[in-house]
Amino acid sequence: MERILVVEDEPSIATLLQYNLEKAGFSVLTASDGTEGLKKAMEERPDLMILDLMLPGMDGMDICKTLRQEKVNTPILMLTARGDEFDKVLGLELGADDYLTKPFSPREVVARVKAILRRTKTFEESSAVMDKAPEPVVELGQVTIYPERYEALLDGDKLELTPKEFELLLYLASNEGKVLSRTQLLDAIWNYDFIGDSRIVDVHISNLREKIEEDTRHPRYIKTIRGFGYKMERP
Numbered sequence: 001m002e003r004i005l006v007v008e009d010e011p012s013i014a015t016l017l018q019y020n021l022e023k024a025g026f027s028v029l030t031a032s033d034g035t036e037g038l039k040k041a042m043e044e045r046p047d048l049m050i051l052d053l054m055l056p057g058m059d060g061m062d063i064c065k066t067l068r069q070e071k072v073n074t075p076i077l078m079l080t081a082r083g084d085e086f087d088k089v090l091g092l093e094l095g096a097d098d099y100l101t102k103p104f105s106p107r108e109v110v111a112r113v114k115a116i117l118r119r120t121k122t123f124e125e126s127s128a129v130m131d132k133a134p135e136p137v138v139e140l141g142q143v144t145i146y147p148e149r150y151e152a153l154l155d156g157d158k159l160e161l162t163p164k165e166f167e168l169l170l171y172l173a174s175n176e177g178k179v180l181s182r183t184q185l186l187d188a189i190w191n192y193d194f195i196g197d198s199r200i201v202d203v204h205i206s207n208l209r210e211k212i213e214e215d216t217r218h219p220r221y222i223k224t225i226r227g228f229g230y231k232m233e234r235p
Contacts (some may be wrong), residue, residue, distance in 0.1 A: 003027045003119060005046040007063070008079070009055050013102075017050060020106035021113065030189055034058025041067060046074060047120070048113055053080040053091065068095035068223060073163070075116045077109075087178030092203045095162055098190075115190075120164060140173045140223065141235045159211050164189060169212075170205050172222060172232035181229040187227055 004026045008014040009093075016030045016081035034055040041049055041063070053060040061200045063089060072167055078091045078099040091099055097116055100109065138145040150166050152159045167189050172180070182198040190200070195204065205224075211218045220235035 001025065001027045003044070004113065005029045005031065005037070005040055005049045005074075006040075006229060007031045007034070007049065007055065007060070008052045009033060013052075016106060017109060017167075020110055024110045024114075026113070034063055036059070037217065038063045038066060041074060042070070042072065043098075045072070048075045048077065048117055050077045050109070050113070051096070051222040053078060060136060061091060064091065064094045064096050068162075075120055075163070077112055077116060079104075093207065095181060097162070097164060119167070136172050137227065138170065140176060140232065143169075143221065145170055145173055154212055161211065165204055165208055165211075169208055172230065175232070177231060177233050179225050179229060179231045183229075185229065201229075 004021050006014055006017050006021070006028060008017065009031070009032050014030055014032065021028050026038045029040055029046060031040050035057040037049075037051065037055065040046075040056060051060045051063060055063075060078060060080075064078070067074065067076070076096045076098075078096040079102060080091070080099060083103040098112055100112060136147055138147065142155045144156075147154070148172055150163070150170055152161060152166060165232060168185065171185070171188050185201050186198065189204075205222060207215075208220050209222055212221055213219045222230055222232050224230055
């Protein structure tokens with residue numbers, strides 16, 4: 001049974017999430033403040049973490065940042081009551097996998113959790129068969145991608161990518177030279193509707209450029225097609 005850690009200081013919301021997640025077949029751990037949430041995330045290593053942005057003790061941004069710095073790749077679904085897009089974008093930049101703005105429906109939360117876990121399961125299954133030969137390789141300039149092991153190299157050095165950054169890089173490289181719209185990328189990488197939130201693509205593209213481009217202002221690999229989307233090509 002997959003375990004979900006809910007870090008939420010509002011008892012009514014925490015209870016609502018726990019009830020609906022358990023009803024959907026998940027085992028649920030809870031924490032009511034940031035310090036406790038970080039401790040449980042580090043010790044229990046849940047399959048997924050639902051993390052409120054505003055928490056006593058330690059806020060969700062700091063928890064997310066700390067976990068990623070410690071190389072803890074537990075998927076994180078961030079909750080925020082704010083309408084400010086800066087919070088959402090910053091959360092994604094710090095390593096959150098997805099976000100929901102309060103108020104939300106329990107049904108939507110469960111759908112998001114299942115979608116994230118499906119991607120995580122695909123990652124684990126791919127890693128489990130990485131020793132089978134021949135291993136497929138995608139190469140583009142100095143970027144080398146090993147899909148089965150979820151690993152990418154730049155000039156022979158391993159890139160530290162989140163699962164979704166890796167999926168985005170692989171999808172772009174596998175469609176070398178093709179112009180891909182933000183809508184196409186949302187559908188391919190996130191697997192559900194993000195109407196009005198195409199900024200999530202831009203954030204991940206920016207993160208990828210920071211990791212593979214020598215000069216992010218003049219990218220050689222990932223090119224912006226103004227007003228439409230992106231394409232990846234050989235330098």
